[in-house]
Amino acid sequence: MPELPEVETIARRLRPDLLGRRILHLEARWPRSLTPSPEAVRGCEGRAVIEVGRRGKLLLLGLEGGAWLGVHLRMSGRMEWAAPGQPEPRHARTLWHLDDGRALVMDDARKFGRVTFTYDMKDIIDNLGPEPLSADLSPARFAVMLANRRRALKPLLLDQAFLAGLGNIYTDEALFRARLHPLTPASSLSPAQAAALLGAVRAVLAEAIAQCGTSLDWIYPEGHMQDYLRVYGRAGQPCPACGAPIVRGVVGQRGTWTCPRCQPAPSAPG
């Protein structure tokens, strides 16, 4: 559920509380989530947090001594706090007990979340594509990336090795804003269309970050972007651009929302 804007919001909220705090003890209640092993992740014990960041959908905690914790929340993970005398989060899987008496908690109902400890950040982010909001990713470079791929745009944008951070919600929203059908072959885009798609990706991510993310259910309750989504989850409602009813389909086994008038299907499939 958490995509780039939600993880960015989480990182920003955690940063002031976490910077300078020392991890005294790791409590592993679902050891399977700890990689490369629960024993290895205990390497975070005794270290202070000196950096709180994000790469794609990964939350990154920089620790003393050149070590890193990477937290991937996957479907249902949340970052919470536990304090003495307070009710604990309901699905606490990993707890970092800190030197201020509180514990940072990864709460994860579905147990898909993953925590990685490493001294080499490449272990965490090596398979990730470029950061969509980074100036390193120029429209020209993005156009070349697309020109070399035959895949449909939607599964390609969802591929974290191609571009880091988009999930189902913001992929559909970006394609709508760029007026492109999800099944459009990537290599069929003109350089101008590629630049427009990158612009749409950036616009929707920037707006979502400004709104502190999208809150569709209990998993992530603190955002407002759900009030500004134009197609995702809006089957039957009028397209904000042309008024035609939004349609729900399936692309790459994922629920996919489009405006049939603004995003006409590509003529030659594949």
Place this chain on the structure above:
DNA sequence: TGAATTGTTATCGT
């Protein structure tokens, strides 16, 4: 009750 859902990885087939 069972299907859908959500992100990622592994695995098989083309």
Place this chain on the structure above:
DNA sequence: AACGATAACAATTC
């Protein structure tokens, strides 16, 4: 190698 399809992971909601 690129790509699609499918299962697995686990729980909750509808």
